[in-house]
Amino acid sequence: MTSLGSFDPYLEPWLTARVPRLADYSSQLAEFHDWVRTEVEAQANYTDRYAPPALETYDRNGEVVNRIVANRWYDEQHCELYRRGIIGLPYAENAPHLLTFTMGYILSQADISLHCPVTLTGAVAYVLGSHAPESLRQRFLYDVVRMDGLAKTGGTWATEQHGGSDIGATTTVATPTEPPAAMSDAHGIGRCFFLSGLKWFTSNANSGLAIATARPDGAPDGSAGLGLYLVPSHLEDGQPNHSRIRRLKDKLGTKGLPTGEIELLGAVAFEIAPPPDGFKLMMEALEYSRVHNAVGSVGVQRRALGEALAWAKSRRAFGHVLADYPMVQDELLRMRVDFEAGALLAFEAAITFDEVQRDAERRTWLRLSTALVKYLTAEYAIAASRAALELIGGNGYTSDYPAARLLRDAQVLTVWEGPANIQALELLRLLSPRYRGWEQYESRLQRIRDGIPSALGNLGDALQSRMQGDGNAVAITLRDEQSAQRLARKLLHRLSQSLAFALLCEAASAAMINGDPLPAHSAWRYFEEIEPPAFGAEDDAARLGVLELLQEDSMLSAKNR
Numbered sequence: 213m214t215s216l217g218s219f220d221p222y223l224e225p226w227l228t229a230r231v232p233r234l235a236d237y238s239s240q241l242a243e244f245h246d247w248v249r250t251e252v253e254a255q256a257n258y259t260d261r262y263a264p265p266a267l268e269t270y271d272r273n274g275e276v277v278n279r280i281v282a283n284r285w286y287d288e289q290h291c292e293l294y295r296r297g298i299i300g301l302p303y304a305e306n307a308p309h310l311l312t313f314t315m316g317y318i319l320s321q322a323d324i325s326l327h328c329p330v331t332l333t334g335a336v337a338y339v340l341g342s343h344a345p346e347s348l349r350q351r352f353l354y355d356v357v358r359m360d361g362l363a364k365t366g367g368t369w370a371t372e373q374h375g376g377s378d379i380g381a382t383t384t385v386a387t388p389t390e391p392p393a394a395m396s397d398a399h400g401i402g403r404c405f406f407l408s409g410l411k412w413f414t415s416n417a418n419s420g421l422a423i424a425t426a427r428p429d430g431a432p433d434g435s436a437g438l439g440l441y442l443v444p445s446h447l448e449d450g451q452p453n454h455s456r457i458r459r460l461k462d463k464l465g466t467k468g469l470p471t472g473e474i475e476l477l478g479a480v481a482f483e484i485a486p487p488p489d490g491f492k493l494m495m496e497a498l499e500y501s502r503v504h505n506a507v508g509s510v511g512v513q514r515r516a517l518g519e520a521l522a523w524a525k526s527r528r529a530f531g532h533v534l535a536d537y538p539m540v541q542d543e544l545l546r547m548r549v550d551f552e553a554g555a556l557l558a559f560e561a562a563i564t565f566d567e568v569q570r571d572a573e574r575r576t577w578l579r580l581s582t583a584l585v586k587y588l589t590a591e592y593a594i595a596a597s598r599a600a601l602e603l604i605g606g607n608g609y610t611s612d613y614p615a616a617r618l619l620r621d622a623q624v625l626t627v628w629e630g631p632a633n634i635q636a637l638e639l640l641r642l643l644s645p646r647y648r649g650w651e652q653y654e655s656r657l658q659r660i661r662d663g664i665p666s667a668l669g670n671l672g673d674a675l676q677s678r679m680q681g682d683g684n685a686v687a688i689t690l691r692d693e694q695s696a697q698r699l700a701r702k703l704l705h706r707l708s709q710s711l712a713f714a715l716l717c718e719a720a721s722a723a724m725i726n727g728d729p730l731p732a733h734s735a736w737r738y739f740e741e742i743e744p745p746a747f748g749a750e751d752d753a754a755r756l757g758v759l760e761l762l763q764e765d766s767m768l769s770a771k772n773r
């Protein structure tokens with residue numbers, strides 16, 4: 213495969229215009245893209261079909277080994293990712309976290325099962341780098357950010373058998389103890405605990421360093437009683453820590469990813485944050501993971517669109533290629549427009565994540581946009597892979613083509629890192645007087661509205677009316693607790709679509725100023741999707757405009773195969 217010289221001709225110019233520093237990594241990203249689309253793609257397919265990981269419980273002498281055996285290809289690529297700096301570059305070179313998110317977007321086009329551990333490792337690195345006591349940072353951060361092929365990978369352990377959303381009900385107990393001799397305070401390791409309990413979902417279950425929520429003896433009930441702890445897989449003397457993987461989950465998708473149940477049997481752990489800050493910090497780690505979830509979802513959309521386009525351009529039925537049929541074109545058009553919407557959403561949150569590192573005032577916008585973005589991009593990833601599968605037809609339903617795996621894998625994107633209702637509850641929280649999220653939302657959209665050039669007056673009017681509708685919807689939702697609990701998910705849906713439309717207007721405005729009228733068609737087409745006109749009354753110019761964009765896409769994806 214020849215390199216295009218860009219990891220993504222659509223996204224790269226837009227991203228580097230917003231964050232010029234990303235351009236420093238342009239050739240690295242293009243090369244990463246080539247590696248993913250060839251090597252990682254082949255591994256992902258092989259692992260999914262023939263060689264998923266397995267749990268080895270005992271060795272031949274009957275001794276407990278409790279180890280996960282992945283195929284060598286998966287293991288090698290897992291190491292290679294960290295060697296390429298997917299987590300390390302923001303630490304070694306002060307690169308923006310956007311670089312990691314962009315690599316996650318590329319990676320998920322081939323393999324969510326590899327992207328997930330990257331997310332977890334990044335979350336552990338972020339917590340250690342930004343919030344852990346100095347002693348822990350000194351001791352452990354390098355382990356997860358090193359780029360010599362020896363990096364440890366991460367885990368985040370919150371979900372228990374009673375549920376993953378209600379983390380405040382955590383039953384894992386933290387009992388204070390003396391640090392083991394080899395890790396004594398003299399080495400500056402801080403406060404040490406034994407953790408006991410059962411973590412019901414632990415992805416990348418063979419991680420070297422995990423963060424876990426637990427309740428210290430005597431701490432109050434609820435989230436205020438939770439601490440956050442760092443759990444190494446092995447102790448300083450090389451012995452395994454005191455935990456046991458009970459079994460690996462038998463899942464619908466992400467077959468290459470070992471997701472286990474881990475029993476903590478007095479596991480040695482180091483305090484990152486005591487109550488009441490443990491829960492807050494785990495939520496912050498989750499913010500990071502949710503942004504990854506969003507860029508990963510958009511990666512799936514990108515891949516599904518590419519597969520659907522390539523098929524439609526080459527498959528013939530009734531004497532014509534599929535792409536000549538208007539119904540097929542409409543489906544492709546929807547996929548393309550939703551991809552643009554998803555990409556702008558996901559990277560709005562990714563860029564804001566870096567802004568928060570410099571300006572804590574941006575945190576409310578990060579949380580609010582992340583809730584909207586995590587929700588809608590996951591829905592789009594499933595819709596796109598389902599659409600690709602249907603377009604490819606019977607072949608698409610088989611494992612000979614990637615659409616089937618894409619669809620199976622994509623289903624998890626709505627579940628992990630918090631399902632839609634949980635994002636809706638987060639939205640309600642952020643709209644409360646404490647956070648005043650509505651002001652941030654409104655001002656972001658108003659700034660976009662103000663920047664729309666007069667030549668795109670129809671988009672400006674449409675955005676204005678959408679914003680008025682948003683204001684009404686918020687008022688109705690928040691009028692009492694009952695309405696809030698019932699309407700929050702609908703509100704989440706509405707605001708996430710409005711934000712996507714606004715971002716499409718912003719991209720269209722910038723393009724128009726640079727003499728490119730086509731993105732305005734995407735924005736209008738998206739508006740027609742979220743506010744459908746009368747039956748059959750869609751704007752034909754917008755349709756033809758997006759078809760032209762699709763034509764460019766199919767030429768690019770042909771080169772890319």
Ligand SMILES: Cc1cc2nc3c(=O)[nH]c(=O)nc-3n(C[C@H](O)[C@H](O)[C@H](O)COP(=O)(O)OP(=O)(O)OC[C@H]3O[C@@H](n4cnc5c(N)ncnc54)[C@H](O)[C@@H]3O)c2cc1C
Nearest residue numbers: 368369370371375376377413414415628629630631633634
């Ligand atoms: C493949 C996979 C890997 C995972 N890996 C990890 C991992 O590494 N670490 C980890 O900690 N977790 C992990 N999880 C768990 C995941 O984060 C949880 O499944 C998720 O948070 C939802 O929790 P739950 O499944 O317990 O569902 P529940 O919390 O029981 O929720 C079930 C449903 O009820 C809804 N709901 C819950 N409360 C409310 C409410 N108040 N109002 C309205 N609706 C509500 C939810 O939206 C959801 O749809 C993984 C899950 C999967 C599938």
